[in-house]
Amino acid sequence: MATKKLYECFSKALIDEVQKWGAMKQTGVSLRYMTEFGSKASEKNLLISAQFLHKELPIRIARRAIELETLPSGLSDKPAVLKVRDWYLDSFRDLRSFPEIKDRSLELDFTEMIQMIKVRHNNVVPMMALGVQQLKKDLNPKVVPEDLDEIHQFLDRFYMSRIGIRMLIGQHVALHDPNRQPDHVGYIHTKMSPLVVARNASEDARSICLREYGSAPDVTIYGDPNFTFMYVPTHLHLMVFELVKNSLRAVQERFMDSDKVAPPIRIIVADGIEDVTIKISDEGGGIPRSGLSKIFTYLYSTARNPLDEQSDLVSTDGVTMAGYGYGLPISRLYARYFGGDLQIISMEGYGTDAYLHLSRLGDSQEPLP
Amino acid sequence: MAAKTVAICELISKSFLDELQRWGSMKRTSVSLRCMTDFGSSATRNNLCISAQFLHKELSIRLAMRAIELQNLPYGLSAKPAVLKVRDWYLDSFRDLRSFREIKDSSDELDFTQVIKRIKVRHNNVVPMMALGVQQLKKDLNPKVVTEDLDEIHQFLDRFYMSRIGIRMLIGQHVALHEPNPEPDRVGYIHTKMSPMEVAQSASEDARAICLKEYGSAPDVNIYGDPNFTFMYVPTHLHLMLFELVKNSLRAVQERFMDSDKVAPPVRIIVADGIEDVTIKVSDEGGGIPRSGLPKMFTYLYSTAKNPLDEQLDLRSTDGVTMAGYGYGLPISRLYARYFGGDLQIISMEGYGTDAYLHLSRLGDSQEPLP
Numbered sequence: 160m161a162t163k164k165l166y167e168c169f170s171k172a173l174i175d176e177v178q179k180w181g182a183m184k185q186t187g188v189s190l191r192y193m194t195e196f197g198s199k200a201s202e203k204n205l206l207i208s209a210q211f212l213h214k215e216l217p218i219r220i221a222r223r224a225i226e227l228e229t230l231p232s233g234l235s236d237k238p239a240v241l242k243v244r245d246w247y248l249d250s251f252r253d254l255r256s257f258p259e260i261k262d263r264s265l266e267l268d269f270t271e272m273i274q275m276i277k278v279r280h281n282n283v284v285p286m287m288a289l290g291v292q293q294l295k296k297d298l299n300p301k302v303v304p305e306d307l308d309e310i311h312q313f314l315d316r317f318y319m320s321r322i323g324i325r326m327l328i329g330q331h332v333a334l335h336d337p338n339r340q341p342d343h344v345g346y347i348h349t350k351m352s353p354l355v356v357a358r359n360a361s362e363d364a365r366s367i368c369l370r371e372y373g374s375a376p377d378v379t380i381y382g383d384p385n386f387t388f389m390y391v392p393t394h395l396h397l398m399v400f401e402l403v404k405n406s407l408r409a410v411q412e413r414f415m416d417s418d419k420v421a422p423p424i425r426i427i428v429a430d431g432i433e434d435v436t437i438k439i440s441d442e443g444g445g446i447p448r449s450g451l452s453k454i455f456t457y458l459y460s461t462a463r464n465p466l467d468e469q470s471d472l473v474s475t476d477g478v479t480m481a482g483y484g485y486g487l488p489i490s491r492l493y494a495r496y497f498g499g500d501l502q503i504i505s506m507e508g509y510g511t512d513a514y515l516h517l518s519r520l521g522d523s524q525e526p527l528p
Numbered sequence: 529m530a531a532k533t534v535a536i537c538e539l540i541s542k543s544f545l546d547e548l549q550r551w552g553s554m555k556r557t558s559v560s561l562r563c564m565t566d567f568g569s570s571a572t573r574n575n576l577c578i579s580a581q582f583l584h585k586e587l588s589i590r591l592a593m594r595a596i597e598l599q600n601l602p603y604g605l606s607a608k609p610a611v612l613k614v615r616d617w618y619l620d621s622f623r624d625l626r627s628f629r630e631i632k633d634s635s636d637e638l639d640f641t642q643v644i645k646r647i648k649v650r651h652n653n654v655v656p657m658m659a660l661g662v663q664q665l666k667k668d669l670n671p672k673v674v675t676e677d678l679d680e681i682h683q684f685l686d687r688f689y690m691s692r693i694g695i696r697m698l699i700g701q702h703v704a705l706h707e708p709n710p711e712p713d714r715v716g717y718i719h720t721k722m723s724p725m726e727v728a729q730s731a732s733e734d735a736r737a738i739c740l741k742e743y744g745s746a747p748d749v750n751i752y753g754d755p756n757f758t759f760m761y762v763p764t765h766l767h768l769m770l771f772e773l774v775k776n777s778l779r780a781v782q783e784r785f786m787d788s789d790k791v792a793p794p795v796r797i798i799v800a801d802g803i804e805d806v807t808i809k810v811s812d813e814g815g816g817i818p819r820s821g822l823p824k825m826f827t828y829l830y831s832t833a834k835n836p837l838d839e840q841l842d843l844r845s846t847d848g849v850t851m852a853g854y855g856y857g858l859p860i861s862r863l864y865a866r867y868f869g870g871d872l873q874i875i876s877m878e879g880y881g882t883d884a885y886l887h888l889s890r891l892g893d894s895q896e897p898l899p
Contacts, residue, residue, distance in 0.1 A: 431878025433818045438877055447804045448871075448887055500819075504873055504885050506809060507802025512883065514875050516819055 176255060177248070181221035186211075187524035190347065190497050193330055194389060194521070197344040200334040202263055208331050209266045212273065217254045219324050223317060224248055231309045232294060239290035243283055250276045270332055277328045283321060287314070288485060291457060314457050316528035319492045323525050326391075326496070350387040353395065353428045353435055353517075354380060360399035361426065368407040376410045376421040378403060382428030388435055388519055394493045395517070398501070399426075401486040402439045402513045409443025409511065434499070435517045442510035451505060455488050498523025547626060548619075552592035557582075558694075558896035561718065561868050564701055565760060565892070568715040571705040573634050579702050580637045583644065584625065590695050591622045594688060602680045603665060610661035614654055621647045641706060644699045654692060658685070659856060662828060685828050687899035690863045694896050697762075697867070721758040724766065724799050724806055724888075725751060731770035732797065739778040747781045747792040749774060753799030759806055759890055765864045766888070769872070770797075772857040773810040773884045780814025780882065805870070806888045813881035822876060826859045869894025 196204065224247040228235055235244075253272055260269050291310065326346065333345035342350045361378040368375035406424045414421040422442040429436045446454065491501040498518035505511040567575065595618040599606055606615075624643055631640055662681065697717065704716035713721045732749040739746035777795045785792040793813040800807045817825070862872040869889035876882040 427877065427880060429816065429877040429880030431816060431818060431880075433820060434878050436816075436877035436880065445800065445802060445807075447802060449804060502875060504875060504883075506798065506800040506807035506885070507805050509798065509800030509802075509807065512875075514877070 173248070173252060177221045177224055177251060179221075180217045180251070180255075181225040183218045185218055185222070185527040186215055187527050188327070189522050189524050190389065190391075191521035193326075194344045194347050194349060197330060197334050197347070202266075205270075205331075205334060206260065206263070206266050208334070209260045209269045212327060212331055213254065213257065213260055213269065215327070216273065216276075216324065217251055219320060220247055220251045220254070223320055224251060226313065226317065230313060232307060233297070234290060234294050234310060237290040237293040239286050239293060243286050243290070246279055246283070250279060267335075270335055273328045274332050277325060277332075280321070280325075284318070284485060284489070287317070288457070311456055315488070315492065318489055319496065319526055319528050322492060322496050323527070326525075346391045346393060347389060348392050349389045351390045351392050351395070352384070352387045353390075353437060354382045354384050354386070356392050356395045357382075357399050357426050357428060357437065360396045361403050361424075363396075364400050364403040364407055367404060368411060372411050372415065374411070376407055376414075377423035378407075378426060379423045380426040380428070382426075383430065386428070386430050388430070388517075389521055390435075390497070390517060394496070398490040398493055398515055399437065399439070401490045402515070405486070406439055406441035406443060406511065406513075410441050411443075413442075413444045431519070433519060435519055437515040437517070439513045439515070440510065441512075445507040445509050445511055446505040447507045448505070451503065454503065455491060457485060457488055495526060497521075497525075544623070548592050548595060548622060550592075551588050551622070551626075552596045554589045554592075556589050556593075556898050557586055558898050559698070560893050560895050561760065561762075562892040564697075565715045565718050565720065568701060568705050568718070573637075576702075576705060577631060577634065577637050579705070580631045580640045583698060583702055584628065584631055584640065587644065587647075587695060587698065588622060588625045590691060591618055591625065594691055595619055595622060597684065597688065601684060603669065603678065605661060605665050605681060608661040608664040610657050610664055614657050614661070617650055617654070621650060638706075641703055645703050648696060648699045648703075651692070651696075655689070655856060655860070658688070659828070682827055686859070686863065689860055690867065690897055690899050693863060693867050694898070697896075717762050717764060718760060719763050720760045722761045722763050722766070723755070723758045724761075724808060725753050725755055725757070727763050727766045728753075728770050728797050728799060728808065731767045732774050732795075734767075735771050735774040735778055738775060739782060743782050743786065745782070747778055747785070748794035749778075749797060750794045751797045751799070753797075754801065757799070757801050759801070759888075760892055761806075761868070761888060765867070769861040769864055769886055770808065770810070772861045773886070776857070777810055777812035777814060777882070777884075781812050782814075784813075784815045802890070804890060806890055808886040808888070810884045810886070811881065812883075816878040816880050816882055817876040818878045819876070822874065825874060826862060828856060828859055866897060868892075868896075 196208065224244060227240060227244040227247060230240070234240055253276060257269060257272060258265065260266055291314075294310075330345040330347070342348060357380050361380065365375040365378060403424060403426075410421050410424065425438075425440045427438045427440075429438070487501075487503070494501040494515055494517065498520065499516045500514075501516070502514045503511060504514075567579065595615060598611060598615040598618060601611070605611055624647060628640060628643055629636065631637055662685075665681075701716040701718070704710075707716075713719060728751050732751065736746040736749060774795060774797070781792050781795060796809075796811045798809045798811075800809075858872075858874070865872040865886055865888065869891065870887045871885075872887070873885045874882060875885070
């Protein structure tokens with residue numbers, strides 16, 4: 160396995176620049192700010208936004224690139240991790256070599272460039288998962304990765320940062336869309352109905368279940384159908400999809416070979432003053448209390464890992480019912496990104512309840528790990 | 529009110545103090561639920577003697593530890609009249625134990641059992657008395673310093689009350705083993721075939737009765753689970769915890785639907801039996817608690833209701849239970865849950881309702897926590 164040091168591939172000048180930018184202070188943006196700024200997407204505003212990103216993105220990307228070089232337990236040397244590191248360095252170079260954004264033409268070019276950066280990083284999550292798996296194989300089998308606390312903390316920070324970077328890029332790019340949907344500001348829907356998103360996500364999850372098992376339990380959703388609030392629908396869809404998918408799988412596995420009718424998954428959408436809370440309840444048999452902490456660790460999954468034994472990148476379009484064990488921890492990061500949270504409580508022998516808290520306040524700054 | 533700070537040395541001899549320090553630094557021994565049950569099932573004279581000798585030593589250690597801690601509390605809490613009273617109870621009990629003779633035969637053992645029984649009664653009102661002490665502290669502090677934020681005091685109270693649960697469990701078990709006509713399947717306080725559904729039913733009825741008394745009506749409580757399922761646990765502990773949780777739920781629902789045309793939705797209890805745990809969920813649609821307010825629920829002296837002990841230095845009878853008390857129900861319920869290796873978690877959906885999850889460990893091997 161080739162351990163390629165930074166200086167063997169990249170010039171010293173670049174390395175110095177990475178260090179310099181990686182030490183600069185990050186600037187967080189709130190959901191409310193993104194919405195207000197994006198509502199008036201004049202040429203001038205787009206220029207300001209591009210100039211902000213031209214400075215902010217290199218800081219965040221450099222920070223992660225440096226961290227990728229200094230991971231514990233030899234994780235930094237794994238081929239998959241080196242690949243991710245190279246993506247980060249290439250993107251940093253693209254940003255730093257872009258000229259000062261002075262006019263609309265440059266702003267448009269810049270927007271195209273950051274869109275390409277986003278695409279380059281599309282598969283970071285499964286690639287890092289592969290890297291951790293490569294590490295798992297090499298380590299003494301007695302050292303359980305779940306115990307490698309440092310690595311988990313790193314991954315939490317790393318993925319949280321990635322959510323922020325992709326949100327900023329996505330927002331800026333979306334503001335150029337000539338066909339904006341009403342009440343949308345980029346990725347943000349100012350009048351999002353959580354009930355509608357929950358329904359869509361549930362249907363998507365049920366169809367995966369149907370495909371894999373031949374049948375799928377019902378999902379019933381309770382809540383005010385007229386209630387809307389400001390949020391990012393794609394984020395909510397991702398989280399609800401993950402949670403419903405897990406619930407369906409648990410119920411299906413429990414009742415598959417039984418005469419009894421599978422009890423439905425129940426979703427309740429509650430609107431409070433501080434939070435919108437979405438509870439997803441199942442009667443899938445629950446998880447023992449001793450096993451609960453594991454479900455938020457990376458690389459814990461009770462299903463076969465679809466990336467196992469594969470060195471090439473597998474297309475992540477084929478979603479399966481159980482994956483490489485990242486769904487829950489990453490869903491929690493999405494929830495926390497805008498000041499919310501995800502909690503899972505289980506009743507062993509009965510079922511599991513997942514509580515998704517989404518902050519309504521909108522003033523929460525992005526977390527900047 | 530001027531706080532009378534009476535230093536220990538003014539009242540008690542130096543040799544006593546030395547003994548206190550000595551015993552307070554000895555290592556404690558914890559007991560598991562299983563061990564208590566196994567030991568208690570064979571309650572021969574010989575065994576009772578062994579148990580008494582163990583308690584003679586163990587209780588002295590635990591009481592001394594607490595007495596010393598009571599003298600060293602932060603923010604001047606140790607000097608508050610109510611706290612001094614509690615400290616005196618601990619010192620008196622320690623003295624009773626240390627001055628008792630070596631337990632050699634059945635007669636010694638019976639006398640000893642009487643002594644510890646009286647000790648338990650002496651300490652009956654420790655919780656409201658300490659609550660009063662914290663309240664006295666609250667008054668004296670700068671109003672800007674919110675007591676809920678005084679983390680050190682909360683940690684102390686958690687340790688203190690957890691220790692008290694253990695002491696009272698050990699005493700109660702030993703005393704109960706002398707019962708000439710024990711009920712079937714009972715070993716002292718422990719019921720080897722306790723039905724959680726039955727306990728849930730009686731605790732809910734008690735809670736509904738209080739609600740009826742205070743509000744004139746009470747929401748329904750529906751209980752779901754296997755009526756034939758039983759396991760080994762302490763019914764009084766479970767009753768206390770469920771009573772507290774159902775009481776809170778009833779209050780929330782009642783207050784929300786009192787002036788409304790809608791029918792109050794029932795409080796729902798689900799009893800689930802797993803391999804590691806028995807989990808009991810108490811769910812209500814009482815409107816929920818904002819996420820920012822949730823940590824406060826487990827602090828001492830947070831209550832949205834009037835404190836019944838306020839302005840009273842005399843000890844009030846604690847027989848009169850009210851719907852909302854001095855803010856100790858939830859944190860103490862959680863201590864009971866944790867005592868035998870379980871837990872209590874509360875999650876709320878603001879604008880909808882609250883779910884409380886009581887996890888009771890089935891394994892029985894959990895050692896007593898010794899904070």
